[in-house]
Amino acid sequence: MNGEPISAGVSVVYDGACPLCRSVAQAMALRTEHGTLALVDARTMQAHRLCRTAEEQGLDLDKGMLIEADGRLYYGAEATLFLARYGDPGQVLTKLARLLHRSRKASEMAYAILRGARKALLFLRDVDGLGKPSDASRPIFASVFGDDWERLPPVIRRHYPNRPFSDDATRVEGALDVVSAGPVRLLAPLLSALGQIPARNDHGVPVSVTFRSDPGSAAFVFDRRFRFDDGDYHFRSRMLHLGGGEVVEVMRYGFFWRCRYAWRNGKVILAHRCYGIRLFGCHVPLPLGLLLGRNEAEEVPVDTDSFEMMTQITHPLWGRVYEYRGRFSFVEDG
Structure with a gap:
């Protein structure tokens, strides 16, 4: 039929x-x-x-x-x-x-x-809305970076090649230094139970990340695996394009971080907008920044096969309460 x-x-x-x-x-x-x-x-x-x-x-x-x-x-x-x-x-x-x-x-x-x-x-069912046919053959992040997409270094475009509504996947491996303090450290058991960021303190943690497309949506999926000495920790999230450079990263139970992507001074900048929760397809802001602080991130190209990255949460009273940073290299494209 x-x-x-x-x-x-x-x-x-x-x-x-x-x-x-x-x-x-x-x-x-x-x-x-x-x-x-x-x-x-x-x-x-x-x-x-x-x-x-x-x-x-x-x-x-x-x-x-x-x-x-x-x-x-x-x-x-x-x-x-x-x-x-x-x-x-x-x-x-x-x-x-x-x-x-x-x-x-x-x-x-x-x-x-x-x-x-x-x-x-x-x-x-954790399914996103329908995309447009004209967007199906272009990388999801081509629209996020806009006119800067063609000016990005090859290693950054290689990081974000995934097309919407496809089974595209790219994998990188590297090592991260993880630091947590203040309220983030105190909330570590809760964050772990909710499948959020790993609130640990460790150096040189082996990490593999698979960037996947979702065949049923235009989401860009992060599947992170931290190999701590006492066991593996999985941190998964989905990035959704909201328009322009605005992106929302949705984690388990609908909690999200909204940010703005930009290519500036030779690196990718992820500028903090707000935290919130996704309910019935809507992104509802929550004042979590008062407790946790602002999240900023960046990615810096190193060569054609590797890049450095950093994400950091800073509170106006407690200073740096969370950070992980390190270098990643590509294992496979697909």
């Missing part, structure tokens, strides 16, 4: 990662005279003609389902109009669509509720 639609059929573009969207799409039944129904999953079929058409016409598939019938596009709340016209009158979904179609406000309200339910379901 999936694939390019035939001329006599109807095509439905939906988010296959959303159980509700998938159920609605699969539950659609047409009157026999309207031909076949073709389902287009915008997650896995970004190159499809209708996905490209939606982007060209400014129709955000992350905010609404798209239906094509008889050369006409039905988007968002207009889906009820489509079902009222084309649906099998014996189906419950068609009867509901016809009822809602009597009132434009009721139709829009019902669709807003469905959008809210979709956001909640994606959050519970």
Whole structure:
């Protein structure tokens, strides 16, 4: 039933990662005279003609389902109009669509509720929103760095080659010096239980980091493995592009650090914006900086195969409360 639609059929573009969207799409039944129904999953079929058409016409598939019938596009709340016209009158979904179609406000309200339910379901499944087809072949961070992308040293572009909605992966290995003090050291057991930064004090800790793409989203995934003497510690996070140089790094349980990327004075600067928590797809700021301080980071190219990095949290009263720094070299690209 999936694939390019035939001329006599109807095509439905939906988010296959959303159980509700998938159920609605699969539950659609047409009157026999309207031909076949073709389902287009915008997650896995970004190159499809209708996905490209939606982007060209400014129709955000992350905010609404798209239906094509008889050369006409039905988007968002207009889906009820489509079902009222084309649906099998014996189906419950068609009867509901016809009822809602009597009132434009009721139709829009019902669709807003469905959008809210979709956001909640994606959050519970830890799935990001849909990307644009035109972005699928470009590295995620090309948009983050903007015009500076082509001016970056090869080793930095090699660090950030991953494309969205793909299985791209790059791995580096190195060693880090880890320092924690003040409130971060006191909160070490809690931070460890929550899967956050390793609040330890150690020197020359072997660390491997795999940078992965997510086949189902535009996220840039960090999978860090610290090999401490008393055992390994895994610290995982996902970076999401918010626009311009703004990026949010989401860690376990939705806690995040928002920062701004920039290429300045021969190094990558990650400037602190705020901390917060991700709820139902929204990034809610939290005043954690009052307790922890500001987080800043940088990456400095060394040669074609290695770079140095540092992340540091500094509090106005307690000074440096956390830091890890060291050098990494590439093990494999893929």
